[in-house]
Amino acid sequence: MHPNKLTFESENLQVDYISFKFQKLENSTQRKIADYLFKLGFNSYKESGKLTKPIKESILVSSKNKFEVCFVGDNPYWDGTLLHFSGLNASRFYFFSKEQIIDWTIFSSAVLSRFDLYFERNYKTADKISGREFLQNCQKNLKQTNKNSSLEKNRKGWILKIGNRKSNHYFRIYETKNSLRFEHEMKGKVLQQYHLLLVENRFEEFEQKLSYQFFISFGKFLSLQFSYLDWLVLKLRPIRKQTFLQSALNSDYIKSEILMTTRSFVMLLQFLTYAQHLDFEIESLGGVPYRQVTFKVRDFLEFQNPTIKSTNHYQLEKIKKFLQQLQTGVFLTSFDDTHFQSLVAIPQVKLEKSSKQKYWIARVWLIDELFYYNYPFYLPNIFQTKLTKDKLEVRFKFIQVFTSVNIEKVFFIQEFLSSYSSVISNQRKNNIKKYFIQLVQLFKEHDLIEDNYKIISNGHYYFTKEFNTHDISEGFVIYEKLSI
DNA sequence: TTGTGCGTGGACCAGGTTGT
Protein backbone atom coordinates (compact mmCIF):
# COMPACT_ATOMS: atom_id res chain seq x y z
CA MET A 1 0.00 0.00 0.00
CA HIS A 2 1.22 3.42 -0.94
CA PRO A 3 2.26 5.40 2.15
CA ASN A 4 0.75 8.64 0.93
CA LYS A 5 -2.62 7.07 0.39
CA LEU A 6 -4.99 7.96 3.13
CA THR A 7 -7.36 5.19 4.09
CA PHE A 8 -9.90 5.07 6.88
CA GLU A 9 -7.94 2.25 8.40
CA SER A 10 -4.53 3.90 8.22
CA GLU A 11 -5.95 7.16 9.54
CA ASN A 12 -8.07 5.52 12.24
CA LEU A 13 -11.28 7.02 10.94
CA GLN A 14 -14.56 5.33 11.77
CA VAL A 15 -17.68 5.45 9.65
CA ASP A 16 -20.51 6.63 11.86
CA TYR A 17 -23.44 7.47 9.62
CA ILE A 18 -24.46 6.87 6.03
CA SER A 19 -27.63 7.95 4.35
CA PHE A 20 -28.99 7.75 0.84
CA LYS A 21 -31.74 9.78 -0.69
CA PHE A 22 -34.37 8.72 -3.19
CA GLN A 23 -36.18 11.46 -5.10
CA LYS A 24 -39.17 9.19 -5.48
CA LEU A 25 -39.28 5.81 -3.82
CA GLU A 26 -42.07 3.46 -4.85
CA ASN A 27 -43.38 1.10 -2.22
CA SER A 28 -42.36 -1.87 -4.32
CA THR A 29 -38.77 -0.63 -4.54
CA GLN A 30 -38.70 0.08 -0.85
CA ARG A 31 -39.88 -3.46 -0.19
CA LYS A 32 -37.19 -4.80 -2.50
CA ILE A 33 -34.50 -2.85 -0.64
CA ALA A 34 -35.83 -3.94 2.73
CA ASP A 35 -35.80 -7.57 1.59
CA TYR A 36 -32.28 -7.23 0.31
CA LEU A 37 -30.96 -5.60 3.45
CA PHE A 38 -32.84 -8.11 5.60
CA LYS A 39 -30.77 -10.89 4.08
CA LEU A 40 -27.63 -8.96 4.99
CA GLY A 41 -28.70 -8.74 8.63
CA PHE A 42 -30.51 -5.40 8.72
CA ASN A 43 -34.01 -4.96 10.10
CA SER A 44 -35.99 -2.24 8.36
CA TYR A 45 -38.05 0.45 10.01
CA LYS A 46 -39.74 3.57 8.78
CA GLU A 47 -40.40 6.99 10.22
CA SER A 48 -42.23 10.11 9.22
CA GLY A 49 -40.07 13.14 8.72
CA LYS A 50 -42.87 15.48 9.72
CA LEU A 51 -43.12 14.55 13.37
CA THR A 52 -40.69 16.04 15.84
CA LYS A 53 -40.80 12.83 17.83
CA PRO A 54 -41.09 10.23 15.10
CA ILE A 55 -42.63 6.85 15.77
CA LYS A 56 -40.61 3.94 14.50
CA GLU A 57 -42.71 1.46 12.57
CA SER A 58 -41.42 -1.94 11.55
CA ILE A 59 -41.21 -2.92 7.92
CA LEU A 60 -39.26 -6.12 8.06
CA VAL A 61 -37.91 -7.23 11.42
CA SER A 62 -36.50 -10.40 12.88
CA SER A 63 -34.84 -10.89 16.24
CA LYS A 64 -32.05 -12.74 14.44
CA ASN A 65 -30.85 -9.57 12.75
CA LYS A 66 -28.41 -7.47 14.75
CA PHE A 67 -28.47 -4.37 12.56
CA GLU A 68 -31.08 -1.92 11.42
CA VAL A 69 -31.90 0.75 8.86
CA CYS A 70 -34.57 3.37 8.77
CA PHE A 71 -36.57 4.76 5.86
CA VAL A 72 -37.64 8.34 6.45
CA GLY A 73 -40.39 9.52 4.14
CA ASP A 74 -43.25 11.97 4.28
CA ASN A 75 -40.89 14.92 4.67
CA PRO A 76 -41.98 18.53 4.84
CA TYR A 77 -41.06 20.54 1.69
CA TRP A 78 -39.86 17.45 -0.13
CA ASP A 79 -41.50 14.20 -1.17
CA GLY A 80 -38.48 11.95 -1.43
CA THR A 81 -37.30 9.28 0.98
CA LEU A 82 -34.10 8.92 2.96
CA LEU A 83 -32.45 5.71 4.00
CA HIS A 84 -30.43 6.05 7.18
CA PHE A 85 -27.71 3.84 8.58
CA SER A 86 -26.67 5.10 11.99
CA GLY A 87 -23.56 4.31 14.06
CA LEU A 88 -22.57 0.66 13.94
CA ASN A 89 -25.18 0.00 11.26
CA ALA A 90 -23.36 2.44 9.02
CA SER A 91 -20.00 0.93 9.75
CA ARG A 92 -21.43 -2.54 9.01
CA PHE A 93 -22.93 -1.40 5.73
CA TYR A 94 -19.65 0.23 4.75
CA PHE A 95 -17.83 -2.97 5.62
CA PHE A 96 -20.11 -4.87 3.23
CA SER A 97 -19.52 -2.28 0.53
CA LYS A 98 -15.80 -2.72 0.84
CA GLU A 99 -16.16 -6.48 0.71
CA GLN A 100 -17.97 -5.76 -2.54
CA ILE A 101 -21.00 -7.77 -1.58
CA ILE A 102 -23.43 -4.89 -1.97
CA ASP A 103 -25.49 -5.14 -5.13
CA TRP A 104 -25.63 -1.50 -6.14
CA THR A 105 -28.26 -2.12 -8.81
CA ILE A 106 -30.75 -2.43 -5.94
CA PHE A 107 -29.85 1.13 -4.96
CA SER A 108 -29.71 2.48 -8.52
CA SER A 109 -32.11 5.33 -7.81
CA ALA A 110 -30.25 6.37 -4.67
CA VAL A 111 -27.70 9.12 -4.17
CA LEU A 112 -25.31 9.36 -1.25
CA SER A 113 -26.63 12.16 0.93
CA ARG A 114 -24.75 12.04 4.19
CA PHE A 115 -21.53 10.48 5.41
CA ASP A 116 -20.12 10.87 8.93
CA LEU A 117 -16.62 10.04 10.04
CA TYR A 118 -15.07 10.32 13.44
CA PHE A 119 -11.62 10.16 14.96
CA GLU A 120 -11.16 9.08 18.55
CA ARG A 121 -8.39 10.76 20.55
CA ASN A 122 -7.73 8.99 23.83
CA TYR A 123 -6.80 11.00 26.88
CA LYS A 124 -3.11 10.99 27.69
CA THR A 125 -1.44 11.70 31.00
CA ALA A 126 0.65 14.40 29.32
CA ASP A 127 -2.46 16.45 28.47
CA LYS A 128 -2.06 19.65 30.46
CA ILE A 129 -5.69 20.73 30.40
CA SER A 130 -8.92 18.77 30.66
CA GLY A 131 -11.06 17.87 27.69
CA ARG A 132 -13.63 20.37 28.81
CA GLU A 133 -11.09 23.20 29.02
CA PHE A 134 -9.88 22.26 25.56
CA LEU A 135 -13.42 22.53 24.21
CA GLN A 136 -13.85 25.90 25.92
CA ASN A 137 -10.63 27.15 24.38
CA CYS A 138 -11.73 25.95 20.97
CA GLN A 139 -14.97 27.81 21.34
CA LYS A 140 -13.18 30.95 22.43
CA ASN A 141 -11.11 30.83 19.26
CA LEU A 142 -14.15 30.11 17.13
CA LYS A 143 -15.94 33.14 18.51
CA GLN A 144 -13.24 35.32 16.99
CA THR A 145 -14.09 33.95 13.58
CA ASN A 146 -17.55 34.09 12.15
CA LYS A 147 -18.22 30.40 12.57
CA ASN A 148 -21.05 29.65 14.91
CA SER A 149 -20.58 27.11 17.64
CA SER A 150 -22.20 26.01 20.83
CA LEU A 151 -20.86 24.27 23.89
CA GLU A 152 -23.37 22.18 25.78
CA LYS A 153 -23.44 19.45 28.33
CA ASN A 154 -25.41 16.31 27.70
CA ARG A 155 -25.60 13.25 29.91
CA LYS A 156 -22.31 11.88 28.59
CA GLY A 157 -20.30 15.06 28.97
CA TRP A 158 -19.46 18.25 27.13
CA ILE A 159 -20.05 18.65 23.45
CA LEU A 160 -18.89 21.39 21.12
CA LYS A 161 -20.99 21.76 18.00
CA ILE A 162 -19.56 23.73 15.11
CA GLY A 163 -21.44 25.04 12.10
CA ASN A 164 -25.04 24.73 11.12
CA ARG A 165 -26.65 21.31 11.34
CA LYS A 166 -28.26 21.89 7.97
CA SER A 167 -25.07 22.97 6.24
CA ASN A 168 -22.87 20.71 4.18
CA HIS A 169 -20.21 20.51 6.81
CA TYR A 170 -21.10 20.07 10.42
CA PHE A 171 -18.73 19.18 13.24
CA ARG A 172 -19.05 17.90 16.74
CA ILE A 173 -16.33 17.35 19.31
CA TYR A 174 -17.45 15.58 22.43
CA GLU A 175 -16.25 13.78 25.50
CA THR A 176 -16.62 10.06 25.91
CA LYS A 177 -15.44 8.00 28.84
CA ASN A 178 -11.75 8.19 28.10
CA SER A 179 -11.43 10.03 24.85
CA LEU A 180 -12.45 12.99 22.83
CA ARG A 181 -14.32 12.22 19.66
CA PHE A 182 -13.99 14.42 16.58
CA GLU A 183 -16.91 13.96 14.25
CA HIS A 184 -17.45 15.35 10.78
CA GLU A 185 -20.79 15.23 9.04
CA MET A 186 -20.74 15.66 5.26
CA LYS A 187 -23.74 16.37 3.08
CA GLY A 188 -24.87 18.00 -0.10
CA LYS A 189 -23.15 18.60 -3.43
CA VAL A 190 -19.63 18.03 -2.12
CA LEU A 191 -20.58 14.56 -1.04
CA GLN A 192 -22.57 13.68 -4.15
CA GLN A 193 -19.36 13.88 -6.17
CA TYR A 194 -18.16 10.87 -4.24
CA HIS A 195 -21.28 8.79 -4.84
CA LEU A 196 -19.86 7.26 -8.02
CA LEU A 197 -16.61 6.34 -6.32
CA LEU A 198 -18.57 4.38 -3.75
CA VAL A 199 -20.84 2.44 -6.09
CA GLU A 200 -18.02 1.77 -8.52
CA ASN A 201 -15.98 0.26 -5.72
CA ARG A 202 -13.23 2.85 -6.08
CA PHE A 203 -12.56 2.80 -2.36
CA GLU A 204 -8.98 3.98 -2.46
CA GLU A 205 -10.04 7.21 -4.06
CA PHE A 206 -13.18 7.45 -1.96
CA GLU A 207 -11.35 7.09 1.34
CA GLN A 208 -8.48 9.27 0.22
CA LYS A 209 -10.80 12.13 -0.65
CA LEU A 210 -12.97 11.87 2.45
CA SER A 211 -10.01 11.51 4.80
CA TYR A 212 -8.39 14.53 3.23
CA GLN A 213 -11.61 16.48 3.57
CA PHE A 214 -11.89 15.40 7.19
CA PHE A 215 -8.42 16.59 8.19
CA ILE A 216 -8.45 19.80 6.20
CA SER A 217 -11.86 20.77 7.54
CA PHE A 218 -10.86 20.37 11.16
CA GLY A 219 -7.51 22.01 10.50
CA LYS A 220 -9.19 25.11 9.15
CA PHE A 221 -10.81 26.24 12.35
CA LEU A 222 -8.99 24.59 15.25
CA SER A 223 -5.90 26.10 16.87
CA LEU A 224 -3.34 23.39 16.59
CA GLN A 225 -1.25 24.12 19.65
CA PHE A 226 -3.44 22.02 21.96
CA SER A 227 -2.18 18.56 22.83
CA TYR A 228 -5.60 17.09 21.99
CA LEU A 229 -4.88 17.91 18.36
CA ASP A 230 -1.48 16.22 18.15
CA TRP A 231 -2.95 13.59 15.81
CA LEU A 232 -4.32 16.29 13.51
CA VAL A 233 -0.98 18.11 13.27
CA LEU A 234 0.69 14.84 12.26
CA LYS A 235 -1.90 14.26 9.56
CA LEU A 236 -1.87 17.81 8.24
CA ARG A 237 1.89 18.27 7.86
CA PRO A 238 2.35 15.94 4.91
CA ILE A 239 -0.79 17.11 3.11
CA ARG A 240 -0.49 20.82 3.70
CA LYS A 241 0.20 23.29 0.94
CA GLN A 242 3.94 23.58 1.04
CA THR A 243 5.63 26.34 -0.80
CA PHE A 244 8.37 24.41 -2.49
CA LEU A 245 11.65 26.09 -1.91
CA GLN A 246 14.45 25.75 -4.35
CA SER A 247 16.68 22.97 -3.11
CA ALA A 248 14.45 22.32 -0.13
CA LEU A 249 15.82 20.05 2.53
CA ASN A 250 13.22 17.37 3.09
CA SER A 251 13.09 15.89 6.52
CA ASP A 252 11.03 13.63 8.67
CA TYR A 253 10.74 13.85 12.46
CA ILE A 254 14.21 13.87 14.02
CA LYS A 255 14.74 12.57 17.53
CA SER A 256 15.78 14.96 20.25
CA GLU A 257 18.93 12.91 20.77
CA ILE A 258 20.99 11.57 17.92
CA LEU A 259 23.79 9.06 18.29
CA MET A 260 26.27 10.44 15.82
CA THR A 261 28.15 13.55 14.94
CA THR A 262 26.17 16.49 13.69
CA ARG A 263 28.16 16.63 10.48
CA SER A 264 27.36 13.03 9.56
CA PHE A 265 23.70 13.48 10.26
CA VAL A 266 23.51 16.67 8.24
CA MET A 267 25.24 14.82 5.44
CA LEU A 268 22.50 12.21 5.58
CA LEU A 269 19.78 14.83 5.31
CA GLN A 270 21.57 16.34 2.37
CA PHE A 271 22.00 12.98 0.74
CA LEU A 272 18.31 12.14 1.00
CA THR A 273 17.53 15.40 -0.74
CA TYR A 274 20.27 14.93 -3.31
CA ALA A 275 19.15 11.42 -4.22
CA GLN A 276 15.69 12.66 -5.23
CA HIS A 277 16.97 14.20 -8.42
CA LEU A 278 19.31 11.47 -9.57
CA ASP A 279 18.74 9.18 -12.52
CA PHE A 280 18.02 5.65 -11.46
CA GLU A 281 17.26 2.09 -12.39
CA ILE A 282 14.66 0.03 -10.62
CA GLU A 283 15.69 -3.33 -9.30
CA SER A 284 13.80 -5.72 -7.15
CA LEU A 285 15.40 -7.26 -4.10
CA GLY A 286 13.23 -9.84 -2.37
CA GLY A 287 10.09 -8.47 -4.02
CA VAL A 288 10.73 -4.90 -2.88
CA PRO A 289 11.47 -2.37 -5.61
CA TYR A 290 14.71 -0.49 -5.06
CA ARG A 291 16.18 2.46 -6.83
CA GLN A 292 19.75 2.12 -7.82
CA VAL A 293 21.18 5.59 -8.10
CA THR A 294 24.59 6.26 -9.57
CA PHE A 295 26.48 9.47 -9.17
CA LYS A 296 29.95 10.93 -9.03
CA VAL A 297 31.05 11.40 -5.46
CA ARG A 298 32.39 14.82 -6.36
CA ASP A 299 28.95 15.87 -7.61
CA PHE A 300 27.47 15.13 -4.24
CA LEU A 301 30.26 17.07 -2.63
CA GLU A 302 29.41 20.02 -4.82
CA PHE A 303 25.72 19.75 -3.98
CA GLN A 304 26.51 19.58 -0.30
CA ASN A 305 28.68 22.58 -0.31
CA PRO A 306 29.08 24.56 -3.54
CA THR A 307 31.73 26.75 -1.97
CA ILE A 308 34.42 24.10 -1.78
CA LYS A 309 36.34 22.60 -4.67
CA SER A 310 34.94 19.28 -5.83
CA THR A 311 38.43 17.84 -6.02
CA ASN A 312 39.19 18.40 -2.35
CA HIS A 313 40.62 15.03 -1.35
CA TYR A 314 40.00 15.41 2.32
CA GLN A 315 36.29 16.20 1.76
CA LEU A 316 35.90 13.41 -0.80
CA GLU A 317 37.37 10.98 1.66
CA LYS A 318 34.86 12.05 4.29
CA ILE A 319 31.97 11.49 1.90
CA LYS A 320 33.23 8.05 0.98
CA LYS A 321 33.39 7.14 4.66
CA PHE A 322 29.88 8.46 5.09
CA LEU A 323 28.55 6.46 2.14
CA GLN A 324 30.08 3.30 3.51
CA GLN A 325 28.49 3.98 6.85
CA LEU A 326 25.08 4.31 5.21
CA GLN A 327 24.61 0.60 4.72
CA THR A 328 25.31 -0.16 8.35
CA GLY A 329 22.01 1.43 9.29
CA VAL A 330 23.41 3.51 12.15
CA PHE A 331 21.48 6.53 10.92
CA LEU A 332 18.03 5.04 11.10
CA THR A 333 17.57 5.40 14.82
CA SER A 334 17.84 9.18 14.55
CA PHE A 335 14.38 9.36 13.04
CA ASP A 336 11.32 9.15 15.19
CA ASP A 337 8.98 7.47 12.78
CA THR A 338 9.45 3.72 12.38
CA HIS A 339 7.89 3.65 8.93
CA PHE A 340 10.29 6.32 7.76
CA GLN A 341 13.15 4.43 9.39
CA SER A 342 12.33 1.42 7.24
CA LEU A 343 12.31 3.62 4.14
CA VAL A 344 15.78 5.05 4.64
CA ALA A 345 17.28 1.63 5.22
CA ILE A 346 20.01 1.25 2.63
CA PRO A 347 20.99 -2.31 1.76
CA GLN A 348 23.99 -1.68 -0.42
CA VAL A 349 26.55 0.94 -1.31
CA LYS A 350 29.25 0.39 -3.91
CA LEU A 351 32.18 2.70 -4.51
CA GLU A 352 34.37 2.33 -7.53
CA LYS A 353 36.92 4.39 -9.33
CA SER A 354 36.38 4.42 -13.03
CA SER A 355 39.48 3.03 -14.68
CA LYS A 356 39.79 5.65 -17.39
CA GLN A 357 38.64 8.72 -15.50
CA LYS A 358 39.94 9.79 -12.17
CA TYR A 359 36.74 10.26 -10.21
CA TRP A 360 34.90 8.03 -7.81
CA ILE A 361 31.49 6.68 -8.66
CA ALA A 362 28.96 5.62 -6.04
CA ARG A 363 26.07 3.22 -6.50
CA VAL A 364 23.47 3.29 -3.75
CA TRP A 365 20.34 1.22 -3.37
CA LEU A 366 17.38 3.06 -1.88
CA ILE A 367 13.84 1.85 -1.35
CA ASP A 368 11.80 3.22 -4.24
CA GLU A 369 8.90 4.08 -1.97
CA LEU A 370 11.09 6.69 -0.27
CA PHE A 371 10.83 8.83 -3.37
CA TYR A 372 7.05 8.98 -3.18
CA TYR A 373 7.04 9.76 0.49
CA ASN A 374 5.29 12.95 1.52
CA TYR A 375 7.75 14.47 3.92
CA PRO A 376 6.20 16.39 6.78
CA PHE A 377 8.85 19.10 6.48
CA TYR A 378 10.42 20.91 3.54
CA LEU A 379 12.93 23.36 4.91
CA PRO A 380 15.41 25.78 3.45
CA ASN A 381 18.72 24.03 3.00
CA ILE A 382 20.78 25.91 5.53
CA PHE A 383 23.77 23.60 5.26
CA GLN A 384 24.96 24.20 1.71
CA THR A 385 27.80 26.38 2.79
CA LYS A 386 30.93 26.22 4.85
CA LEU A 387 29.93 26.44 8.47
CA THR A 388 31.90 26.95 11.63
CA LYS A 389 31.37 24.47 14.43
CA ASP A 390 29.08 26.85 16.30
CA LYS A 391 27.03 27.78 13.26
CA LEU A 392 26.63 24.17 12.30
CA GLU A 393 25.51 23.13 15.78
CA VAL A 394 23.04 25.98 15.98
CA ARG A 395 21.59 25.24 12.57
CA PHE A 396 21.25 21.58 13.31
CA LYS A 397 19.67 22.28 16.68
CA PHE A 398 17.22 24.53 14.95
CA ILE A 399 16.23 21.87 12.43
CA GLN A 400 16.08 19.25 15.16
CA VAL A 401 13.70 21.25 17.33
CA PHE A 402 11.70 22.35 14.33
CA THR A 403 11.10 18.81 13.14
CA SER A 404 9.32 17.85 16.34
CA VAL A 405 5.65 16.93 16.61
CA ASN A 406 4.29 19.96 18.43
CA ILE A 407 3.76 23.13 16.41
CA GLU A 408 5.13 25.04 19.39
CA LYS A 409 8.93 24.92 19.12
CA VAL A 410 10.79 25.66 22.33
CA PHE A 411 14.47 26.52 22.20
CA PHE A 412 16.30 26.35 25.52
CA ILE A 413 19.33 28.50 24.88
CA GLN A 414 20.77 28.23 28.37
CA GLU A 415 20.66 24.46 28.16
CA PHE A 416 22.17 24.54 24.69
CA LEU A 417 25.09 26.71 25.86
CA SER A 418 25.73 24.63 28.94
CA SER A 419 26.02 21.48 26.80
CA TYR A 420 29.38 22.80 25.61
CA SER A 421 32.03 20.93 27.54
CA SER A 422 34.50 23.80 27.57
CA VAL A 423 34.05 27.27 28.94
CA ILE A 424 32.91 29.63 26.23
CA SER A 425 33.34 33.37 26.15
CA ASN A 426 30.48 35.80 26.39
CA GLN A 427 31.23 37.02 22.93
CA ARG A 428 30.92 33.53 21.55
CA LYS A 429 27.68 33.03 23.47
CA ASN A 430 26.39 36.22 21.97
CA ASN A 431 27.24 35.06 18.49
CA ILE A 432 25.45 31.79 19.06
CA LYS A 433 22.32 33.66 20.05
CA LYS A 434 22.70 35.80 16.96
CA TYR A 435 22.82 32.67 14.79
CA PHE A 436 19.53 31.52 16.30
CA ILE A 437 17.89 34.85 15.59
CA GLN A 438 19.12 34.81 12.00
CA LEU A 439 17.46 31.44 11.52
CA VAL A 440 14.21 32.68 13.00
CA GLN A 441 14.30 35.52 10.50
CA LEU A 442 15.07 33.16 7.65
CA PHE A 443 12.18 30.88 8.56
CA LYS A 444 9.94 33.88 8.86
CA GLU A 445 10.95 35.00 5.38
CA HIS A 446 10.04 31.57 4.08
CA ASP A 447 6.69 31.88 5.81
CA LEU A 448 7.33 28.74 7.82
CA ILE A 449 6.57 30.30 11.20
CA GLU A 450 4.00 32.64 12.68
CA ASP A 451 5.07 36.17 13.54
CA ASN A 452 4.38 35.94 17.24
CA TYR A 453 7.05 34.57 19.53
CA LYS A 454 7.62 33.97 23.18
CA ILE A 455 10.68 34.65 25.27
CA ILE A 456 11.53 32.81 28.43
CA SER A 457 12.45 34.69 31.56
CA ASN A 458 12.73 33.13 35.02
CA GLY A 459 10.94 30.09 33.66
CA HIS A 460 7.97 32.15 32.51
CA TYR A 461 6.90 32.58 28.90
CA TYR A 462 6.02 36.00 27.52
CA PHE A 463 4.49 36.86 24.17
CA THR A 464 6.43 39.20 21.96
CA LYS A 465 6.47 40.40 18.36
CA GLU A 466 10.25 40.54 18.18
CA PHE A 467 13.32 39.88 20.26
CA ASN A 468 17.06 40.33 20.25
CA THR A 469 20.03 38.52 21.74
CA HIS A 470 19.65 39.63 25.35
CA ASP A 471 15.95 38.64 25.46
CA ILE A 472 16.68 35.02 24.76
CA SER A 473 19.38 34.11 27.27
CA GLU A 474 17.10 31.47 28.73
CA GLY A 475 15.29 30.59 25.55
CA PHE A 476 12.51 31.41 23.14
CA VAL A 477 9.52 29.87 21.44
CA ILE A 478 8.38 29.99 17.83
CA TYR A 479 5.26 28.60 16.19
CA GLU A 480 5.26 26.56 13.02
CA LYS A 481 2.89 27.85 10.38
CA LEU A 482 0.74 25.14 8.87
CA SER A 483 -0.88 26.53 5.75
CA ILE A 484 -3.68 24.32 4.54
C1' DT B 1 6.80 58.50 -24.05
C1' DT B 2 7.10 53.97 -22.42
C1' DG B 3 7.59 50.41 -19.12
C1' DT B 4 7.19 48.84 -14.36
C1' DG B 5 5.07 48.50 -9.90
C1' DC B 6 1.51 48.85 -6.86
C1' DG B 7 -3.18 49.68 -5.14
C1' DT B 8 -8.10 49.60 -5.94
C1' DG B 9 -12.60 47.77 -7.30
C1' DG B 10 -15.54 44.73 -9.63
C1' DA B 11 -16.47 40.01 -11.26
C1' DC B 12 -16.64 35.59 -9.91
C1' DC B 13 -16.64 31.48 -7.09
C1' DA B 14 -17.16 28.61 -3.11
C1' DG B 15 -19.20 28.28 1.01
C1' DG B 16 -22.50 28.81 4.29
C1' DT B 17 -27.26 30.50 5.77
C1' DT B 18 -32.22 31.08 5.31
C1' DG B 19 -37.06 30.20 3.88
C1' DT B 20 -40.35 26.94 2.07
Added chain:
DNA sequence: ACAACCTGGTCCACGCACAA
Protein backbone atom coordinates in the same frame (compact mmCIF):
# COMPACT_ATOMS: atom_id res chain seq x y z
C1' DA C 1 -33.98 18.58 0.62
C1' DC C 2 -33.70 22.29 -2.30
C1' DA C 3 -33.38 26.83 -4.15
C1' DA C 4 -32.54 31.40 -3.29
C1' DC C 5 -29.86 34.34 -1.00
C1' DC C 6 -25.79 36.24 1.43
C1' DT C 7 -20.83 36.67 2.38
C1' DG C 8 -16.00 36.50 2.30
C1' DG C 9 -12.04 35.62 -0.37
C1' DT C 10 -9.44 35.43 -4.69
C1' DC C 11 -8.22 36.94 -9.09
C1' DC C 12 -7.49 40.04 -12.63
C1' DA C 13 -8.03 44.21 -15.17
C1' DC C 14 -7.52 48.81 -14.91
C1' DG C 15 -5.42 53.12 -13.85
C1' DC C 16 -2.40 55.86 -11.42
C1' DA C 17 2.30 57.23 -10.05
C1' DC C 18 6.87 57.03 -10.84
C1' DA C 19 11.38 56.17 -13.01
C1' DA C 20 14.00 55.36 -17.20
